Amino acid sequence: MTPGEAERIAEELAPGAWPTADAAALHDSAQRARALAASLDGLAAAVASAAGSYTAGGAADGRFHQAVVGGLGHTAGADLPGVAERLRALGTSLDAYARTVTDTRRQMSVIALIADRDARRAEVNAVIGDDTWRVEAASTGRMALTAAGDDHTERSGEAGQSAGAPAATSGMMPMMPFGAMGAAGAAGVGALAGARAHAARDAVGAGDLTWLRARAERLQTTVPSPIAGWFRTAVGVGTGDRGTRVVVVGTNDPQPYQRAGVELADDEALTANGRAPELAILDHMVHAGVTPRAIAAATPMDPATISALQAEDVLVVGPRA
Template sequence: MIAPVPTRPPLPDEIRALIERLAPGRWPGVDVDALAALAVRCGESAAAVDRLVTEIDDAHRRLGAGAGATHEAIIVGGARLTGPASELSALSGRLVAVGHRVHAYAVAVATAQRDMTVVAAITERELLRADLRAALGDGTSRIVAAGAGAGALTAVADDLADRAHEAGRMDVGGGDTTVSSGAAPAMAGAAFPRVSVVAGPATGRHPCVASESADRDHSWLAVRALALQSSLPPETAGYVRIAVGAGRSADGTQVIVVGTSDPYPYQREGMALERDDILVGDGRAPELAVVDHLMSQGAAVTAIAAATPSTPDVVERLTADDIEVVTVDRHDPTGPDADLVGDGHDD
């Protein structure tokens, strides 16, 4: 049985408008319910074809034992109609495959709609807080909040494009009908806010560092770290640090680890972790907690990002292990929305 698609939260008009202002044209306006219904109909049609095959087989079995050219021709004809290489069998398989792929696409769209709604809601809250800070003379808070929201929304949209491509070519032979919500988004081009990469030395690579790390765009890690940091309650945001790292396990699966500077892995109120995220923390710098966890599990460390600047000793440790460090320029004056990313003051 095909599982239901993820539930999406309500989308108020003001949240929809904010998404369009921060990430114009990136909202996936696809009818998820229609896609899910189509996937069900494909399964029902495949079941109807299977019943037809069974009826034809039963009709031939009722012939019983016999001999002669006519009997032989009927048996051969029946095998051509319902055998493994028959058109009916192929039709049933194609219907099942289409149903699984349509369902995977519906899941991807529903997940993107849910994530973009949540990101926009958090961004709206941060913009309201930024307005208060602006009244106190902090003109950069609005830039940071809008930039983080725009980057996160763009990352979700780019992730949807990747998942849609995967859904179109997924192998349904094993019956896998889902798309993992923990898949990491790939951001194309230079996304706002501005990100920079500090690569480790070219030699002396740590055996648990992914060899392809320098050839991939990991700017989405910085956006994710900044979004998580911004989601912390105000009373803790000043002293709790968040880092996000990516690694690859021995079987090639990507692993996402979220680190906190708390003395234990405490998911504070507001921290929106993905289903497959691993939360770690041991009181040290969150970057080190992430890296040490990945290495302890035998995963190759790909890259890491923190929402706030890492201390020099942490950067030294990461670069010594040739780990890509992605950072965010929180004061980048450029952005996708001139109204939101202005000087932080009302006209």
């Protein structure tokens, strides 16, 4: 799918959500801001050197001398190093915003691809008499694109705010990019706020494992039949830094995308990164600072996935025999 096709689909489903800023121009402006900052640094050094020469002992003390010293002092009082630091902060913000635009377009392109695929399947179902899938496919794609647009707006605001940061913080690294295929990013960590959290022991008891397996089985039954042959889900439970229990649902989609029919509890987080759902859950928890305890799936896990989970001391709960 070309960028133009992805933009067209995104605009049809969620008008105005597609970022229109020129990322290349933003990066160019950032470079210009840094170049200007470097010039100001050089000017500040030259002013300081000249001021030192004119105020050194033995220099002629006349009107011209006094005028030059006064002018240099006035220029030095303009805080050129501070202005240069602000320009560097502006460059950092422009680069961060440009990356946000690029990453959001990639994310929306993946969503548009999935939405287009679901729409085509819905057309096939409509031919055989089931027209409800058309509405569900469009609704799901619209919600995902709207959420991505909201995230883009929030991250763009963060990038813009950094331009006004004090000099002590202007050198901080910009926000972590949120790639469509990334294991986790700022939005991934933020999504954890919607996860289930309540008091729990560090260890996972037998009752927790029973609940986890039942939840995984119930979740898989909500997968629509047209995609049930290849679409997998898993459920993981972990412990947060304050001893709270966190529940995360994973799928094998390339990014978090709640498909029509797949039901989640209000306090469960959804994650996906193109890997097996169990590994997506593991990545999500590790990047969010949550200790993964157990992960369950109602469909067979790949042996490599099981090995990866066991290597991280995660209890593996497979389907019933």
